[in-house]
Amino acid sequence: MTDDTSPPALRGVIRMGLMTTAASLGMGLVLSLVVSGPAAAAAAALAWAGLALLVALPVLTVIGVLIDEWRRREWSFVLAAVAALVLLGFAIVRKMQWALGA
Amino acid sequence: MFVLFTFLAGVGAGSVGALLGLGGGIFLVPILNIGVGLPIGQATAISLITVISTSNFVSLTSAGRKFANVRLALVLQVFSVAGAIAGTFLLDYLSPGGQERVFGATAALVAMVMVSRLNHRNVLHGVVEDLGTLGGRVEDPETGTEVAYRLRRLPLAVGVAGGAGVISTLAGVGGGVLIVPALNSWCGVPMRVAAATSAAIIGVTAFPGVLDSYARGNLTAPMLAAGAVLGAMVGSRLGFWVGAKVKVRSLKIFMALVLAVVASRYLFFK
Numbered sequence: 001m002t003d004d005t006s007p008p009a010l011r012g013v014i015r016m017g018l019m020t021t022a023a024s025l026g027m028g029l030v031l032s033l034v035v036s037g038p039a040a041a042a043a044a045a046l047a048w049a050g051l052a053l054l055v056a057l058p059v060l061t062v063i064g065v066l067i068d069e070w071r072r073r074e075w076s077f078v079l080a081a082v083a084a085l086v087l088l089g090f091a092i093v094r095k096m097q098w099a100l101g102a
Numbered sequence: 103m104f105v106l107f108t109f110l111a112g113v114g115a116g117s118v119g120a121l122l123g124l125g126g127g128i129f130l131v132p133i134l135n136i137g138v139g140l141p142i143g144q145a146t147a148i149s150l151i152t153v154i155s156t157s158n159f160v161s162l163t164s165a166g167r168k169f170a171n172v173r174l175a176l177v178l179q180v181f182s183v184a185g186a187i188a189g190t191f192l193l194d195y196l197s198p199g200g201q202e203r204v205f206g207a208t209a210a211l212v213a214m215v216m217v218s219r220l221n222h223r224n225v226l227h228g229v230v231e232d233l234g235t236l237g238g239r240v241e242d243p244e245t246g247t248e249v250a251y252r253l254r255r256l257p258l259a260v261g262v263a264g265g266a267g268v269i270s271t272l273a274g275v276g277g278g279v280l281i282v283p284a285l286n287s288w289c290g291v292p293m294r295v296a297a298a299t300s301a302a303i304i305g306v307t308a309f310p311g312v313l314d315s316y317a318r319g320n321l322t323a324p325m326l327a328a329g330a331v332l333g334a335m336v337g338s339r340l341g342f343w344v345g346a347k348v349k350v351r352s353l354k355i356f357m358a359l360v361l362a363v364v365a366s367r368y369l370f371f372k
Contacts, residue, residue: 014158021155022335025328029105032325047324051151054331055313057158058306065176076235080176084306087183091190091310095317 010064017057024050059088104138105329111137112152112333113340118360119156119276120163120301120341121348126334127153127275128209128364140326142198146274147315148327150308152334153276157305159338160298169298171291174236174253178263178299182277182307185267190314192272206368208269209279213361240295254290263303271311276304279361 028046035043066081111133112126119126127149134145161170237252253259262284266277278300285296315321348356 011162015162018155018158018162018335022332025332029325029328029332032105044324047328051321051324051327051331054151054154054158055309058154058309061158061161062176062179062306065172069176074173077173077176080180083180084176084183087180087187088306088309091183091187091313094187094190095313098317 010061010068013060013064014057017053017060021050021054021057024053059085062088105325107138108134108148108326108329109333112330112335113337114333115149115152115330116156116159116334116337117341117344118337119153119278119334120160120338121344121356126156126337127273128279128360130330131274132367134326134330138326140323141320143315143318143320144323144326147312147320148323148330149274150270150311150315151321151327152330153270153308154305154312155331155334156338157276157301157303157308159335160301160342161305163338163342169240169294170302171236171238171295171299172302174259174291175299175302177236178259178281179303179306181260182263182267182270182281182303183310185264185269186271186277186307186310187267188264189268189271190310192268193314193318196272202273202368204269204272206365209361210365210369213358213365217355217358238295240292242292249292251290251292251295255288259285259289266303267307267310270304270307271314274311276300277307278304279364282357 024046028043028048028050031043031046032040062081062084066078066085069077069081111130115126115128115130115133117126118129127146130149130152131142131145134140134148135142138145140148234252236256237250239248239250241247242249262280263277266280269275269280270277278297281300281303282293282296285291285299286293291299312321321327
């Protein structure tokens with residue numbers, strides 16, 4: 001039988017991440033509508049920061065599950081979480097190499 | 103004006119995504135591509151970001167916490183992410199038109215499977231001791247009783263997760279269009295559990311596709327992406343509010359209709 005609830009600490013991280021993302025994206029959008037010139041760059045930076053945080057959340061989620069399964073000493077699920085993180089890391093490294101190569 | 107349009111598109115995609123356990127990208131990509139006029143690469147990039155948003159939002163809702171099978175999601179994520187990475191390699195060789203036709207055919211197949219299994223509940227009645235490592239018990243909101251389920255055909259679920267990962271990267275969708283029907287119709291997982299578990303999977307699955315889109319220069323409009331993401335956040339809440347009021351059978355019929363429309367769009371009207 002599985003425990004069908006996500007770890008509370010993980011929920012806290014996701015909630016905080018989504019709230020920060022929404023705030024950053026919202027401020028970036030509003031700023032972009034009311035400012036122009038160099039200040040517009042700040043609006044874009046806010047939007048980019050929000051998007052970057054949002055994209056990072058899946059990785060944080062897997063790390064959270066890994067920690068939770070480690071505490072429960074459920075090694076087969078720890079292994080699954082590590083495998084997922086290795087794959088996500090591979091995707092990051094591959095795209096960094098691509099970007100640096102370009 | 104375009105930002106407002108992407109916000110509204112995000113609301114629609116997020117609500118349907120939360121309702122059906124999909125990322126909502128299946129609707130957002132055509133809207134951004136045809137409605138806003140973005141190139142397909144940019145549309146899929148923005149769509150994948152909203153998929154991450156919807157996935158995380160769903161995991162915070164009471165339905166997401168109650169119904170998602172976290173361990174099943176974890177196991178399937180390994181294969182869906184591997185598929186998504188494979189999709190980034192395939193993107194080098196497949197034309198956009200070919201990708202759309204593959205996706206259309208897949209959506210049509212899944213719609214047929216859903217319609218053919220409308221009355222299949224996938225719950226075990228009576229006292230059940232052995233639910234297996236990846237089974238579970240949840241409260242059925244329609245009857246108010248606790249129901250149990252046991253995961254069947256794990257290799258099939260793993261294969262579908264891998265395929266969903268490939269589709270996710272190629273078409274800019276979450277992959278829930280494959281995962282939800284497969285878990286529900288073939289693997290013995292109740293619909294609401296399948297939808298919530300799929301939602302947990304698709305955010306992680308979208309990650310390689312987003313990185314790939316950024317590396318290819320397809321993520322160049324942060325304000326449009328911001329509008330779509332904020333819309334998806336609002337839409338996700340709306341979708342769960344509606345989802346609590348509809349029955350599983352209605353959910354399946356609606357999902358099949360949605361998939362049929364999407365399939366015909368990609369196969370005949372592109």
